[in-house]
Amino acid sequence: xxxxxxxxxxxxxxxxxxxxxxxxxxxxxxxxxxxxxxxxxxxxxxxxxxxxxxxxxxxxxxxxxxxxxxxxxxxxxxxxxxxxxxxxxxxxxxxxxxxxxxxxxxxxxxxxxxxxxxxxxxxxxxxxxxxxxxxxxxxxxxxxxxxxxxxxxxxxxxxxxxxxxxxxxxxxxxxxxxxxxxxxxxxxxxxxxxxxxxxxxxx
Numbered sequence: 447x448x449x450x451x452x453x454x455x456x457x458x459x460x461x462x463x464x465x466x467x468x469x470x471x472x473x474x475x476x477x478x479x480x481x482x483x484x485x486x487x488x489x490x491x492x493x494x495x496x497x498x499x500x501x502x503x504x505x506x507x508x509x510x511x512x513x514x515x516x517x518x519x520x521x522x523x524x525x526x527x528x529x530x531x532x533x534x535x536x537x538x539x540x541x542x543x544x545x546x547x548x549x550x551x552x553x554x555x556x557x558x559x560x561x562x563x564x565x566x567x568x569x570x571x572x573x574x575x576x577x578x579x580x581x582x583x584x585x586x587x588x589x590x591x592x593x594x595x596x597x598x599x600x601x602x603x604x605x606x607x608x609x610x611x612x613x614x615x616x617x618x619x620x621x622x623x624x625x626x627x628x629x630x631x632x633x634x635x636x637x638x639x640x641x642x643x644x645x646x647x648x649x
Contacts, residue, residue: 470583480594496600521621529623540643577620577628584618
């Protein structure tokens with residue numbers, strides 16, 4: 447029962463992170479192919495090129511704001527939970543390794559503990575890998591906008607692009623409480639903490 451609950455909770459948390467990654471990638475794709483999407487809007491709404499560019503960029507700005515709010519809401523709800531998860535994960539990994547070192551070596555113990563350690567490692571890797579993807583792809587939104595043919599747009603659209611670029615300076619990241627962001631570097635920190643627990647206890 448507990449295993450099922452934990453698995454369902456992890457799947458739910460993974461889906462929340464993946465949703466954020468997906469939304470950022472969609473926004474990057476639209477900005478990188480800004481002129482192509484502008485033409486689609488122009489043909490769909492039968493408006494001028496300048497008006498189509500304005501509408502396309504306005505929707506991109508609104509989508510970017512939605513992403514920022516989504517990440518902020520996620521951090522508000524989950525950051526304290528992630529602090530506990532950070533601490534518990536280090537202790538769990540350490541206890542598994544210590545079990546292998548201290549207890550009598552049998553096939554069943556080795557397979558069970560090894561399987562549990564691998565599952566814990568992969569779980570953490572997935573969490574922190576995709577959390578890191580949010581930060582990496584989030585930092586590339588402004589670059590995607592710069593890679594479009596912005597210099598061909600009207601002055602009104604260019605001014606809106608500048609405003610969006612300024613907003614892109616705000617880093618998008620998932621947080622572990624007030625301490626750190628969820629990145630691959632933090633994942634390595636968990637492994638280092640695990641090693642520290644093992645060396646202290648095993649001595």
